[in-house]
Amino acid sequence: MSTKLIPDIIVGRLPIYLRALRYMKDKNQETTSSQELGENVGISAAQIRKDLSQFGGFGTQGTGYKIDALITNLMEILNVDQVWNVAVIGAGDIGHALTRYQGFSDRGFEIKIVFDNNPDLIGKKIGDLVIQSTDTMANALRKANIVIAMLTVTASAAQKVTDQLVDAGIKAILNYAPISINVPEHVVVQYIDPSTHLQRMTYYL
Amino acid sequence: MSTKLIPDIIVGRLPIYLRALRYMKDKNQETTSSQELGENVGISAAQIRKDLSQFGGFGTQGTGYKIDALITNLMEILNVDQVWNVAVIGAGDIGHALTRYQGFSDRGFEIKIVFDNNPDLIGKKIGDLVIQSTDTMANALRKANIVIAMLTVTASAAQKVTDQLVDAGIKAILNYAPISINVPEHVVVQYIDPSTHLQRMTYYL
DNA sequence: TAGATTGTTAATCGATTAACAATC
DNA sequence: TAGATTGTTAATCGATTAACAATC
Numbered sequence: 001m002s003t004k005l006i007p008d009i010i011v012g013r014l015p016i017y018l019r020a021l022r023y024m025k026d027k028n029q030e031t032t033s034s035q036e037l038g039e040n041v042g043i044s045a046a047q048i049r050k051d052l053s054q055f056g057g058f059g060t061q062g063t064g065y066k067i068d069a070l071i072t073n074l075m076e077i078l079n080v081d082q083v084w085n086v087a088v089i090g091a092g093d094i095g096h097a098l099t100r101y102q103g104f105s106d107r108g109f110e111i112k113i114v115f116d117n118n119p120d121l122i123g124k125k126i127g128d129l130v131i132q133s134t135d136t137m138a139n140a141l142r143k144a145n146i147v148i149a150m151l152t153v154t155a156s157a158a159q160k161v162t163d164q165l166v167d168a169g170i171k172a173i174l175n176y177a178p179i180s181i182n183v184p185e186h187v188v189v190q191y192i193d194p195s196t197h198l199q200r201m202t203y204y205l
Numbered sequence: 206m207s208t209k210l211i212p213d214i215i216v217g218r219l220p221i222y223l224r225a226l227r228y229m230k231d232k233n234q235e236t237t238s239s240q241e242l243g244e245n246v247g248i249s250a251a252q253i254r255k256d257l258s259q260f261g262g263f264g265t266q267g268t269g270y271k272i273d274a275l276i277t278n279l280m281e282i283l284n285v286d287q288v289w290n291v292a293v294i295g296a297g298d299i300g301h302a303l304t305r306y307q308g309f310s311d312r313g314f315e316i317k318i319v320f321d322n323n324p325d326l327i328g329k330k331i332g333d334l335v336i337q338s339t340d341t342m343a344n345a346l347r348k349a350n351i352v353i354a355m356l357t358v359t360a361s362a363a364q365k366v367t368d369q370l371v372d373a374g375i376k377a378i379l380n381y382a383p384i385s386i387n388v389p390e391h392v393v394v395q396y397i398d399p400s401t402h403l404q405r406m407t408y409y410l
Numbered sequence: 411t412a413g414a415t416t417g418t419t420a421a422t423c424g425a426t427t428a429a430c431a432a433t434c
Numbered sequence: 435t436a437g438a439t440t441g442t443t444a445a446t447c448g449a450t451t452a453a454c455a456a457t458c
Contacts, residue, residue: 009425015404016385023360023384033439041385045439046427053441061440062434079407086403097302098399103383107400108407147410148403155228172406174399178224178308180246188409190402194303194379195312197395198291198353199220201377202284202313204393205352214449238415250415251451258417266416267458 010051016041017048018074025067033064080108087141087170089161090152091116091124091131094176098150099126112144117157134161138168147171155179215256221246222253223279230272238269285313292346292375294366295357296321296329296336299381303355304331317349322362339366343373352376360384 020040024032034045034052052058052070055077059065075081086109088095099111114126117134124131132140141149149170153161158177165173166187175181178193225245229237239250239257257263257270263278264270280286291314293300304316319331322339329336337345346354354375358366363382370378376392383398 007424011408012405014408015401018404019383019398019401020385035439042387044427046429047425049439049441050426057441059440060434061432062438064439077408078404079410080404084403084407084410093302093305097298100298101399103400104403107404109400109403148406150399171410172403174402174406179228180221180225182247188406190406192397192399192402193224194306194355194397195308195314196220196224197379197397198289198309198314198377199223199283199285199312200217201353201379201393201395202289203216203219203282205284205289205376212448240415249451251453252449254415254417255450262417264416265458266456267414269415 006054010054013043013047013051014074014078016043017051018071018078021067021071021074025071029067031064031066032070034059037065075108078108082108084109084148085112085144085146086110087112087137087144087146087149088114088152089134089137089149089165090176091118091121091126092152094152095150096126098152099129109148111150112146113140115140134164138164141165141168141170148174150174150176151181152176211259215259218248218252218256219279219283221248222256223276223283226272226276226279230276234272236269236271237275239264242270280313283313287313289314289353290317290349290351291315292317292349292351292354293319293357294339294342294354294370295381296323296326296331297357299357300355301331303357304334314353316355317351318345320345339369342369346370346373346375353379355379355381356386357381 017037020037034048038045038048058070058073088099088111091114095114099114104110113132114129115132115134115137116122121131122133147170149165151158151161151173155177158179158181162173162181162183166183171187173183173187173189175189175191178195181189183189222242225242239253243250243253260282263275293304293316296319300319304319309315318337319334320337320339320342321327326336327338352375354370356363356366356378360382363380363384363386367378367386367388371388371392378388378392378394380386380394380396383400386394388394
């Protein structure tokens, strides 16, 4: 699609910009500047202009950026001008919280299916979703055309389940298990581990 | 404490190394090399050696690193050779999941108190903890000497609650609210927003 | 001793910032 | 027109990698 390769570090900032812009829009603001947006998200104005200019000239000299238009552009760039179906693997506390979380729907994601390997949980419901057995996972994922999974199993199970997910055609994994996982090159992974984030802060305390 | 200023990007990798080393230790492994550790966490061997050498020579030529000793050293560096008391602000689904999460205790953190502003929740229990009113938050935090908070309130309440936390002496905030928050320079913040992480991946899909 | 692996230096690579012409 | 702000270039800054002497 895109001709130029964009550094991942820039890609990582775009969702932050998008989040701030949507908040401004909710406040009925119509335009913003690189300076204002920068103060909002804690990034220099120069960097924001440089980041955005990688994808085209979205702003107007003297005026700044139209919030609505920039939101639309960023959503297209990030491929969230569509809704992605998502699977939650593991129906423990985190899996529950994610499945019930209201914050996904207007940001491009909908949780469509939940799996667990615990017979006591299989068949139970979280909201509208019935917890499925991991035995049927591969088929169910392919059938539902799901390519994004949130992994909330234990550290010891994470790699095995990851391999199953990759075999089932998953292309993106948000990993909540407190362990690094190995995936083929065509699969992207992001990590969420609160202890790791906390430890990064206690260094400074 | 430390004489040399360590770049934050290096600090951010240390908890990843620590997590991997502990996993190796659990598997009864006694030594590792920068190469092996690097393959484990997806970082080059040269970078791991360089990162660790910022803090001293922990390894032995020809042999590698003693896992036990390196774990001890990293825990000291990250200040998790002690247990930090932590507050959870917001007793919704995420607050619940965090409070019940088993993964903190052996990584340097213990959740000691939970707050919410919803009268229907105040007084109810999560595990052993009784949900407290946010009205009493500042006093309770100071009294319990808590300097780390996990923020799980709504985006619209996040900044106001953040200001209260800063006033109450909080020095580190793990922010689950999907919004950027502003804090004074002496306060550190880390963000966990699953939508943001997901959007960073959909760019590549 | 031979093999392995560290710690460190120098070279490379990439990201951020400063500055300003262009222009709304 | 005057003021504001973009997009972009060049300069600076910082991070990563490659390579290897030191040494266990």
